[in-house]
Amino acid sequence: MELLDKLTILADAAKYDAACTSSGARRGHRSGMIGCTSSSIAGCCHTFSADGRCVTLLKVLLSNDCSYDCKYCVNRRGNDTPRATFEPRELAELTIGFYRRNYIEGLFLSSAVLGSPDRTTERMIAALRLLREEYRFNGYIHAKAIPGTSRELVTQLGLLADRLSVNIELPSEASLRALAPNKTKQAILAPMRQIRDEAAESKAELVKYRSAPRFAPAGQATQLIVGATRENDRQILSLTESLYDRYRLKRVFYSAYVPVVENSSLPALDTKPPLLREHRLYQADWLLRFYGFRAHELLEEDQPDFDPRLDPKCCWALRHPEFFPVEVNRADYEALLRVPGVGVISARRILIARRTGPLHADDLRKLGVVMKRAQYFLTCSGRLASPLRLSPAGVLANLMAVERAALPVETGAQLSLFEPAGANINAP
Numbered sequence: 463m464e465l466l467d468k469l470t471i472l473a474d475a476a477k478y479d480a481a482c483t484s485s486g487a488r489r490g491h492r493s494g495m496i497g498c499t500s501s502s503i504a505g506c507c508h509t510f511s512a513d514g515r516c517v518t519l520l521k522v523l524l525s526n527d528c529s530y531d532c533k534y535c536v537n538r539r540g541n542d543t544p545r546a547t548f549e550p551r552e553l554a555e556l557t558i559g560f561y562r563r564n565y566i567e568g569l570f571l572s573s574a575v576l577g578s579p580d581r582t583t584e585r586m587i588a589a590l591r592l593l594r595e596e597y598r599f600n601g602y603i604h605a606k607a608i609p610g611t612s613r614e615l616v617t618q619l620g621l622l623a624d625r626l627s628v629n630i631e632l633p634s635e636a637s638l639r640a641l642a643p644n645k646t647k648q649a650i651l652a653p654m655r656q657i658r659d660e661a662a663e664s665k666a667e668l669v670k671y672r673s674a675p676r677f678a679p680a681g682q683a684t685q686l687i688v689g690a691t692r693e694n695d696r697q698i699l700s701l702t703e704s705l706y707d708r709y710r711l712k713r714v715f716y717s718a719y720v721p722v723v724e725n726s727s728l729p730a731l732d733t734k735p736p737l738l739r740e741h742r743l744y745q746a747d748w749l750l751r752f753y754g755f756r757a758h759e760l761l762e763e764d765q766p767d768f769d770p771r772l773d774p775k776c777c778w779a780l781r782h783p784e785f786f787p788v789e790v791n792r793a794d795y796e797a798l799l800r801v802p803g804v805g806v807i808s809a810r811r812i813l814i815a816r817r818t819g820p821l822h823a824d825d826l827r828k829l830g831v832v833m834k835r836a837q838y839f840l841t842c843s844g845r846l847a848s849p850l851r852l853s854p855a856g857v858l859a860n861l862m863a864v865e866r867a868a869l870p871v872e873t874g875a876q877l878s879l880f881e882p883a884g885a886n887i888n889a890p
Contacts, residue, residue, distance in 0.1 A: 463546060465552060465556065467546070468546040468547075468548060468552070469522065469556065471526065471544050471545075471546040472522050472523040472524075472525070472526055472546055472548065473521065473522050473523075475523050475526040475536065475537055475543075475574075476521050476522050476523045476570075476572060477521075478536065478717065478720065478722075479521070479570075479572055479606075479629075479685065479717075506518050506519070506520060506521070506560075506565060506566060507519055507521040507570065509568075509570075517567045517568065517602075518565065518566045518567055518568075519566055519567070519568045519569060519570045519602070519604070520556070520557055520560050520565075520566045520568070520569050520570065521570040522548075522553075522569075522570070522571065522572075523537075523571075523572050523573050523574060524547065524548050524553060524571060524572070524573035524576070524582065524585055524586055524589065525545075525546070525547035525548065525573050525574050525576040525582070525585075526543070526545055526546060526547075526574045527545040527546070527547055527574060527576055528574030528575050528576070529574075529575050529576070529577055529578070529644075530574070530575050530642070530644040530645070531643070531644065532631075532641060532642040532644070532645070533640075533641045533642070533723065533725045533727055533728060534631075534632075534641055534642075534687065534690050534719065534723065534725075534728055535723070536722040536723060537574045538723065541723055547576060548589070550585055550586075550588035550589035550592060551589075551592060553571075553589040554589050554590075554592035554593045554596070554597060557569050557593060557599070558593065558597045558599060561599065561601065566601075567601050567602065568601040568602030568603060568604070569593070569601070569602070569603045569604070570603075570604045571586060571589070571590070571603065571604070571605050571606065572605075572606040573585075573586060573606065573608070575608060575644075578610075579608040579609065579610035579611040579612075580610075580611055580612055580615060582608055582611075583607070583608055583611045583612075583615045583616075583619060584615065586605060586606075586619065587615065587618050587619055587622065590603060590605065590619070590622040590623065591622060593622075594622055602624050602625075602680075603622065603623045603624050603625075604623060604624065604625045604626075604627065604680075605619055605622070605623035605625075605626055605627075606626070606627055606628070606629065607619060607620075607626045607627065607628045607653045607657065608628075609628060609645055609646075609649040609650045609652075609653060610645075610649045611653060613653075613656055616653050616656055616657065617656075617660060617677070620657060620660060620661075620677045620678040621675050621676070621677055623678060624678065624679055624680040625678060625680035625681060625682065625683065625712070626657050626678045626682045627682055627683040627684055627685070628650055628653050628654050628657070628682065628684055629650075629684055629685045630650055630684050630685070630686055630701075630705075631645075631685065631686065631687050632686075632687060632690065632691060633686055633687075633691065633693040633697055633698045633701050634691070634693055634697065634701075635647045637690075637691040637692075637693065640691075640727060641690070641691065641727060641728075651709075654682065654684070654705075654709045654711075655709065657678055657682045657709075658682070658709045658710050660677045660678070661677055661678050661679075661681060661682070661710075662710075663677070664676055664677035664678075664679070680712065681710070681711070681712035682709070682710075682711055682712065683711060683712055683713040683714070683715060684705065684711060684713075684714055684715070685714075685715045685716075685717055686698060686701070686702070686714060686715070686716050686717070687717050687719050688716050688717065688718050688719060688736055688739055688740050688743060689718055689719035689729065689733075689735065689736040689739065689740075690719040690728060690729065694761075694766035694767050695739070695742070695743065695746075695761055695766060695767045695768050696757065696761040696762075696763070696766035696767070697766070698716075698743060699743065699746055699747075699750070699757040699760065699761060700757045700758075702714045702743075702747060702750065702757070703750055703756065703757040706750065706751065714747060716740045716743045716744060716747070717740070718735035718736045718737045718739065718740040719735060719736070720735045721733050721735075738770050738869075739768070739770070742768040742770065742773070742774060743768070745773050745774050745775070746760050746761075746768065746774040749774060749775060752806055753775075753799045753800070753806070754796055754799060754800075755778070759778060760774050760777075760778055771862050771865065772858075772861060772862060772865055773802075773865060775800075775802050776802045776835060776861050776865075778800075779800070779801070779802050779839055780854065780857065780858060780861075783854070785800060786801075786838075786839045787839055787840055787841045787846060788800070788801050788839060788840055788841070789840075789841050789842075789843075789844070790812060790816070790821055790826065790840050790841065790842050790847075791816050791820050791821055791842065791843055795809055795810070795813060798812060798813075801836055801839045801840060802832075802835040802836060802838075802839060802861075803831055803832035803833060803834065803835030803836030803837075803839075804831055804832075804836055805830070805832075807830060808826075808829050808830040808831045811829040811830060812826070812829055812831075815829060820842070820843050821842055822842050822843075823837070823842055823847045825842075826840070826842070826847065833847065834864045835861060835864060838852065838857045838860070838861075
């Protein structure tokens with residue numbers, strides 16, 4: 463098979479993997495090596511460097527010839543699909559050729575299970591070792607650690623890659639048994655623990671010895687499929703919180719399930735991907751990581767799913783009227799972060815600006831506060847930021863109107879895979 467044909471098949475097979483980011487990697491220029499993550503086709507995808515720039519990665523599988531039979535996967539053993547496998551040198555030369563043509567600045571490498579986890583990982587390591595040692599490639603590499611891989615091979619992979627990820631895929635052990643009989647909870651969590659521990663040891667060694675080997679310096683991530691099984695948002699978000707707390711993950715990625723195989727245990731092929739639900743989970747994930755929220759605060763047992771009409775922070779605010787209004791000239795940082803329309807940066811700006819005098823509603827707009835959301839929850843020197851005194855139902859109606867204006871679809875409808883969302887949809 464021609465190399466271009468392999469690339470076409472394996473790049474297409476990689477498109478369902480959402481965990482693609484290089485945030486946290488800081489590979490600057492090194493003498494005698496090529497590529498870095500601090501400078502700005504088929505298989506190419508966009509991601510972001512540690513300094514916030516958009517960069518391009520080659521996103522590809524080593525192989526889609528899988529020995530597992532996960533019911534939700536397009537690459538499952540029983541699915542009739544074209545198969546291809548890169549030789550380690552083919553992949554290394556392809557990557558370095560793309561870099562030299564200025565197509566990419568890094569590599570995102572995953573793989574189906576080619577025979578066994580160890581055999582697959584050995585081939586991945588061989589390709590990455592060629593890149594790092596023979597071609598002197600110093601750019602960003604994100605590699606997938608396959609559940610069931612031996613500890614020694616995970617260590618070798620982590621010393622070659624900037625970031626590792628172990629995909630959980632399904633949010634519960636019951637769903638894993640039903641849809642992915644070849645995978646187990648223990649096989650997934652064991653390498654996650656190992657990556658956490660070895661990354662911590664590596665950081666400690668680097669404090670003592672500058673030349674100590676770096677193990678996955680950009681940390682680890684994982685991916686959860688949303689909508690393939692019946693778990694509610696509360697279960698998914700609680701799992702996310704546990705992963706951040708126990709395994710020190712940098713990111714949990716959510717992938718709206720796209721029906722690609724027909725199976726009675728899965729949604730029908732004509733089911734639309736739950737993209738709006740995925741979007742709400744990403745918003746809630748942001749609240750967990752940067753705003754001090756906990757999963758049980760955002761979703762309760764009697765309301766286990768996010769309201770598709772409104773973002774999670776506004777929903778929490780409407781359920782807790784006793785917390786509001788927040789006095790902007792006296793509230794601490796943590797209280798300001800709970801206000802819809804106030805972000806991490808605007809909260810810090812408020813703390814600095816109010817040292818010189820009391821703040822008013824117009825001042826808040828200049829500091830970056832989204833007053834369309836915040837005005838119902840703030841007071842400035844005892845005065846409500848909103849000139850209108852609305853009932854809770856009126857506030858809800860106005861916030862829903864703001865949300866509809868931010869999203870490119872009607873409330874409750876599906877987001878499009880191809881239409882860009884509004885500029886403010888990620889603003890908490």
